[in-house]
Amino acid sequence: MAALFRGSRNLLLRWNKHVDLAFVLSRSMASKTPVGFVGLGNMGSPMAKNLLRNGYPVIATDVFPESCKELQETGAQVVDTPADVAEKADRIITMLPSSPNxxxxxxxxxxxxxxxxxGTLLIDSSTIDPAVSKEMALAAEKMGAVFMDAPVSGGVGAASMAKLTFMVGGVEEEYNAAQELLTCMGANVVxxxxxxxxxxAKICNNMLLAIGMIGTAETMNLGIRLGLDPKLLAKILNMSSGRCWSSDSYNPVPGVMEGVPSANNYQGGFGTTLMAKDLGLAQNTATxxxxxxxxxxxxHQIFRVMCSRGYANKDFSSVFQFLREEESQ
Amino acid sequence: MAALFRGSRNLLLRWNKHVDLAFVLSRSMASKTPVGFVGLGNMGSPMAKNLLRNGYPVIATDVFPESCKELQETGAQVVDTPADVAEKADRIITMLPSSPNxxxxxxxxxxxxxxxxxGTLLIDSSTIDPAVSKEMALAAEKMGAVFMDAPVSGGVGAASMAKLTFMVGGVEEEYNAAQELLTCMGANVVxxxxxxxxxxAKICNNMLLAIGMIGTAETMNLGIRLGLDPKLLAKILNMSSGRCWSSDSYNPVPGVMEGVPSANNYQGGFGTTLMAKDLGLAQNTATxxxxxxxxxxxxHQIFRVMCSRGYANKDFSSVFQFLREEESQ
Amino acid sequence: MAALFRGSRNLLLRWNKHVDLAFVLSRSMASKTPVGFVGLGNMGSPMAKNLLRNGYPVIATDVFPESCKELQETGAQVVDTPADVAEKADRIITMLPSSPNxxxxxxxxxxxxxxxxxGTLLIDSSTIDPAVSKEMALAAEKMGAVFMDAPVSGGVGAASMAKLTFMVGGVEEEYNAAQELLTCMGANVVxxxxxxxxxxAKICNNMLLAIGMIGTAETMNLGIRLGLDPKLLAKILNMSSGRCWSSDSYNPVPGVMEGVPSANNYQGGFGTTLMAKDLGLAQNTATxxxxxxxxxxxxHQIFRVMCSRGYANKDFSSVFQFLREEESQ
Amino acid sequence: MAALFRGSRNLLLRWNKHVDLAFVLSRSMASKTPVGFVGLGNMGSPMAKNLLRNGYPVIATDVFPESCKELQETGAQVVDTPADVAEKADRIITMLPSSPNxxxxxxxxxxxxxxxxxGTLLIDSSTIDPAVSKEMALAAEKMGAVFMDAPVSGGVGAASMAKLTFMVGGVEEEYNAAQELLTCMGANVVxxxxxxxxxxAKICNNMLLAIGMIGTAETMNLGIRLGLDPKLLAKILNMSSGRCWSSDSYNPVPGVMEGVPSANNYQGGFGTTLMAKDLGLAQNTATxxxxxxxxxxxxHQIFRVMCSRGYANKDFSSVFQFLREEESQ
Incomplete structure (x- = not known):
């Protein structure tokens, strides 16, 4: 560990990063000192609880007093503003809905x-435009702090069970310090x-996921129209070059798989609105x-239209249903 | 086997199919009697050779005399026309470029x-419009013969090594007879x-394959533009929900995988023209x-444009190159 | 006229068309001899009536006896089959739903x-695949008859008022003879x-119309979301390079224009199903x-999805409504 | 005029806008006082010259000294920075490449x-994201100034001949003051x-223009493939519902019209890069x-791909060429 840090220090000096190393080292080594947490929504709240469970004192805040109160009852210290959090913690995690937040x-x-x-380590787990992450990193650097982006894949269930996947961007020598905290909340940290x-990475994965899902939905629909049994078609695709996660692990056709949203009227899972939001980020970034x-x-356009046609809160695999002929016709 | 055939016979009678069972049974049981083969192109020629290798006398024809001559030298009997083949064989395989053929x-x-x-068994391994397969089946039925469609996946290499996958459509009681021949030429018969x-099934698989490939190409391109290492991005996708055959087994980005067309300047593999043809079939069928x-x-449109922009004979994964910024810009 | 025919005759000879000129000339000159009509649907029926109004005896047939009866009451002679029509008339017009018909x-x-x-002149006013028109022309030529395709633009109202536009394909020297009949039923013959x-020509026009309509719908929707008054936006587009028939003559936004389907809850006009059919023809032809x-x-895909989402029988400009956010959201 | 201003004043008071009316009135009435101009590129330079021609003293600046020098020689006063312009002029026009500028x-x-x-009147003629225009308006309002957005349609030629069209957004009572200046540089002010x-309005128009152009290009290409003469097809479209500005005023097919970029190897006109930029704005705004x-x-995607395939600097109607089969194939 010491050797590793020595290496990092050299890298830092070589790369001429304007981070005060003395602070960085003192912070990273004091591992059970308080961790700040801003954003106690559906995802943030279970994440913060997992930090508490791992023995970290948590200093938290949120715009909704009820969210704060709930976390307070599980042992966190609640303060009024993000600035107050920053005053009391030198490692802070943020989990917020979108770029403006x-x-x-x-x-x-x-x-x-x-x-x-x-020397404070700032880890943002929100899914936002990478350009905003870069802006925040620059602003943090001016104050002598370090900002990393660490968006997650996995939903509320994964957050509760500390099974999230974190995709982390930032200066490499801070990665270990970030990883220490993130492993309390997730199963994979990349x-x-x-x-x-x-x-x-998050945006790219979700864009390809969206493409694969719509592709699977229209392919399955076409095959069924042409007389193929859905389960058989899924089996053929999955042993062939048409295989993808949406065909073999999250098939959108009711009756093909158990335990996926298509088996439960497209309830639960990953909502069409959320997918449309991520595709909007991908589109902005690509533009x-x-x-x-x-x-x-x-x-992006297809999920956007679906949001207007009553599919906003259904799982995004409901695109299969959206593309099917209506029964009354 | 006898029991199975008895069952089949009952099915046949129940379904009132106009196939003369006596002929069917006599043909299916005489397994090393001659097999007809029409269409000795890049795919048909190695397929016919595999029948010869398995001890079946082959009676073949093709519009190109050279193709006939080559097969003759490996032991096949060559005749002038498909009608002549039909006169001499009661099991015939056809492998042709497109519906009109x-x-x-x-x-x-x-x-x-x-x-x-x-009672002749006709197996068409061409990739064509399923509506044409149905027409041929009806026409064959009128003559007391049985038509099955059995398109393949796998290229010239798989054809030579008898590693093709056959996807078979037709009356179920004839499937065993078809399978006997097809297993000489392929590793999987479904x-x-x-x-x-x-x-x-073939069309559906290739449509989803095409979608997955373009999706992978644009996702990898976007990720690289955003600063991700291509190999790392592929790894992240492949452990996540963005995973598909094109990302994990046939990655279109040079340098990510060995032994795929992207590692060889997009030579070999599955040509863009062929993919455009299959997507045209999928489009017609869907329409x-x-x-x-x-x-x-x-x-379909993207591969069609690529055919006009110099990518016709490159592997279809060259869509990655097509979507990249030109170096001179 | 005589000079023109002499010219035509030379052309015919030069082009080596296998049409017996003696028959052609005798038929074309006898202008008020009977005209055959096959297909008495919503469009065919008023078209046939306009021939009657212009003094042409009409010999008609249709698969629906009621349609025949109605035309009989207005003076047409009804026969049993298209073959019977051909026996009694040497100029025949057909108006049918699709290629198989x-x-x-x-x-x-x-x-x-x-x-x-x-020497019979056969004019088909159905909207079908141009490849089928060519097949019919070849088949007719073998019998010594002449086939022309003459699809219409304009709906039932235009058919009743003899205001249709005919787009005519076929040998040029027969065009005059066709025009003589078509001008009884339409205002423009091209x-x-x-x-x-x-x-x-029909397919191309309708494809560009469809593109312009969806484009207008999404543009107007975007502008309204950005705070522009719909009438003002339409005015700006119509004086600028965004102008198209859908923006200036058939605006899809309720309240912008009078007397168009968008002013009447998208009733009447050109149904989404019909547009989807024409786009299917365009797609097949393009493929x-x-x-x-x-x-x-x-x-094509958008109108196809609309057909499945309850818009099948609304005017195709209802794509504006389809793309709008639902009010309850 | 006085009556109109009285009305405006009342409106202003009623709407409770935080603009100091005394300043507004004094500025608007002194019409030949200096006008500031920031951004002397291909468009800005001829626009500023038209102000000079109309007798307005111009105080200008640009990041490129040569651009400044050129305008100085035609009579403008050049200063160092936009702030310097603001110090000397109470009406300022800006014409810049993009939002960050x-x-x-x-x-x-x-x-x-x-x-x-x-009380300064700020008019921005750049084409940018409307959300940035709103931000600038808010920032200006805080300083007691008035910001209006007034993007143009028309190219360098129109700018030189004072034939631009200005689409103006901002508080209505300032419109007259803006119009006074804009009419020196353009033929239409809306x-x-x-x-x-x-x-x-600008973004909407250009999005519909782009759709109409690609639609016209693919329709003309399809028609030509189907045997139609391009000029005849254009004529048919233009008398029918397929008509649009791209088909009747800027046809993309060489040989159909004179005096358009397609008649000149797609040189001049409106570059594909610029269209891709405007479609990027439309996309961001829509997202x-x-x-x-x-x-x-x-x-947007099609023009973006064209930029990567050698069409960046050709007129955007070269999409016709992009979609054509290559001659060598």
Whole structure:
């Protein structure tokens, strides 16, 4: 460990990062000192509880008093603002709905950066535009703090059971410190590269997932129309080059698999609205980097139309139902 | 076996199929009697050779004399027309480029059905419109013969090594007889259902394959633009819900995998023209059955444009290259 | 006129068409001899009545006896089959729902070609695949008859008021003879070129119409969301490069124009099912000629999905409504 | 005029806008006082010259000294920064490439808002995201200034000949003052509504234009493949419901029209890169307002791919060429 840190230090010096090493080292070594947590929603709340379960004192805040109260009852200290969190903790995790919230929580009038201590490690697990992650990292660096993006895959269930996957972007020598905390909340932690690449990995995966899901839905629908048995068709695809996660692990056709949303009227799972949001991020990112994403764009449009046609809160695999002929016709 | 056939006979009688059972039984049991083969192209030629290797006398024909001559040298008997093949064999396999060829070979002036014997088993391994397969089956039934569609997946290499996968559609009681021959030429034989479902399964698989490939290409491209290492991104996708055959077994990004066309300047593999042809079949089938296939349609258009932009003979995974920014820009 | 015919005759000889000129000339000059009419649906019936109004005896048939009876009451002679029509008339117009009907009416067991007289002029006003028109023309030529395709634009109202537009494909020297009849039923008759080009023109126009309509719908929707007044936006588009028929003559947004389906809850007009059918023809034609039509394909998919979501019988401009956010959300 | 201003004043008071009316009135009435101009590129430079021609003293700046020098020689006063312009002029026009430039020029360290005088009228003719226009308007309002967005349609030629069309968004009572200046540079000035609606109108028009152009290109290509003469097909479309600006005023097929880029190897006109940029704005705006724009999205992707395939600097109607089969195939 010491050797590893020596190596990191050299890297830091070589790369000329403006981070005060003395602070970094003192923080990283004091592992059970308090951890700050901002954003106690459906995901953030179970994540914070898992930190408490692992023996970390948690100093938390949220705009909704009820969310704060609930966490307080499980042992967290609640403060008023993100700035207050920053005053009391030198490791802070944020879990927020979208880019504007992240900007507000970090750079707003009561934001973390108003009172952040030098060397503080800031880990943002929100799913946002990687460009915003980069902005936040720059703003943090100016205050002598370190910002990493660490969006998750996995839903509320995975958050409760500490089974999330974290995709982490940021300076490599901070990765160990981040990993120490993230492993309390997740089963997989993957280092992706510079700041923003965690978001990039998340967005890329979900874009390909969306494409595979719509593709599976229209393929299964076509096959059924042509007289194929759905289970047999799924089996053939899964032993062939058409295989994908949506065909073999989350088949959208009712009756093909057990224990997936299609077996339960598309309840639970990953809502169409959330998928549309992630595809919006992918689209913005692709537009801003001038990257053509023809199928990703069309997938975005399809889930967007579905949100307007009554599918907003159903699992995104309900695209199979959306594309089927109505029964009355 | 006898019991199975008795069962089949009952089924046949119950279903009132107009096939003369006496002929069917006599043919199926005489397993090393000659097999007819029409269509000795890149795929048909090695398939016919595998029948010879398995001890079946082969009676073959093709419009190109050179193809005939080559097979003759390996022991086949060559005749002039499909009708001549039908006169001499009561099991015939056809492997042709497209629907019009199949129509000609079966129903043309020198076609198989002009001289087909009652009870003959006709197996078409061409990839064509399932509606044409159904037409051929009806025409064969009128002559007392049985038609099955059995398109393949796998390329020239798989054909040579008898590693093809056959997807078979047709009356179930004939499946055993078909399987006996097809296992000489392939590693997997899958029964899909009524006539045309073999084609349906093939078309469905390739449509989803095309969608997955373009999706993988644009996702990998986006991720690379956002700063992710291609190998790392592929690894993340493959352990997550973005996983598909194109990402984990045939990655389109040079440098990510060995032994795939992307590692060899997109040479070999499955040509863009062939993929465009299969997507055209999928599109026609979807249009005729009024089935929406939004991503399948767009995939078709993309491979069609690629055919016009110099990618016709490259492997279809070259869509990654097609979507990349040109280096000079 | 005589000079023109002399010219035509020379052309005919030069082009080596296998049409017996003596028959052609005798038929074309006898203008008020009976005209055959096959297909007395919503469109065919008013078209046939306009021939009667113009003094032409009409010999008609249809599969529905009621349709025949109604036309009989207005003075037509009704016969049993298309073959019977061919026996009694040497100019025949057909107006049928789709390609299979056309094939049956011309080449079926009781079809026109069973009893067609040499030199008969056959005009098909159905909207079908141009490839089928070409097949019919070849079949007719073998019998010494002349086939032209002449699909219409304009609906039932235009048919009643003889305001249809005919797009005509076929040998140019027959165009005058066709025009004589078509002008009784339509306001515009346009010669498009060889057989099939009438269909091609119709299909092309409707594909671009569909693209323009969806484009207008999504553009108006976006503008409204961005705070623009719909009437003002339509005005700006119509004086700018965004202008198209759907924006300036058939605006899909309720309240922007009077007297269009969007002003009447999308009733009347051109049904989404019919547009989806025409786009299916365009798609098949494009697929078969390997022509990329990315927006045309996507337009097809969108109208196809709309047919499954309750919009089948609404005017196709209801795509505006389909793309709007639902009010309850 | 006086009456009109009295009315405006009442409106202003009623709407409780935080603009100091005394300043507004004094500025608007002094019509030949200096006008500021920031951004002297291909478009800005001829626009500024037209102000000079109309007798307005111009105080200008640009990041490129050569651009400044050129305008100086035609009589403008050149200063160092946007802030310097703001110090000397109470009416300022900005014409910049993209959103980040606008943000910098208005709110940067040497930006207009650093030294803007109360009541100053700020008119931004850049084509940018309407959300940025709204932000700039808010920032200007805080300084007691008024911001309007006034993007143009028309290229460099129209800019030189003062034939631009301006689409103006902002508070209505300032419209007259803006119009006074804009009419020196353009032939049409259209008031669109609140701040950002000028951008919205521009973006909407260009999105529909892009859709119509690609639609026209693929329709013409399909028709030609089906045997139609291009000029005849264009004529048929233009008298029918397929008509649009791209078919009747800017046809993309060489040989159909004179004096358009397709007649000149797609040189001049409106570059594919610029269209891709505008479609990127439309896409971002649609994504952020959750508006489905399926054809607009696909159009964006197509022009984006074209930029990577050598069409970046050709007129956007070269999409016809992009979709054609290559001659060598």
């Amino acid at each position: 992240v900007i507000e929580v970090y750079t707003g009038p009561n934001g973390i950066l108003k009172k952040v201590k030098k 280092y992706c590269g510079q700041v923003g690449t965690g978001q990039a 801003n980097t001038k990257t053509p994403v023809p199928l990703g764009s069309l997938a | 199949v129509i000609e070979v079966y129903t043309g002036p020198n076609g198989i059905l002009k001289k087909v014997k009652k 029964y899909c259902g009524q006539v045309g479902t073999g084609q349906a 005729n059955t009024k089935t929406p296939v939004p991503l399948g349609s767009l995939a | 056309v094939i049956e009416v011309y080449t079926g067991p009781n079809g026109i070609l069973k009893k067609v007289k040499k 010669y498009c070129g060889q057989v099939g080009t009438g269909q091609a 078969n000629t390997k022509t990329p039509v990315p927006l045309g394909s996507l337009a | 606008v943000i910098e020029v208005y709110t940067g360290p040497n930006g207009i808002l650093k030294k803007v005088k109360k 008031y669109c509504g609140q701040v950002g609606t000028g951008q919205a 952020n307002t959750k508006t489905p724009v399926p054809l607009g999205s696909l159009a």
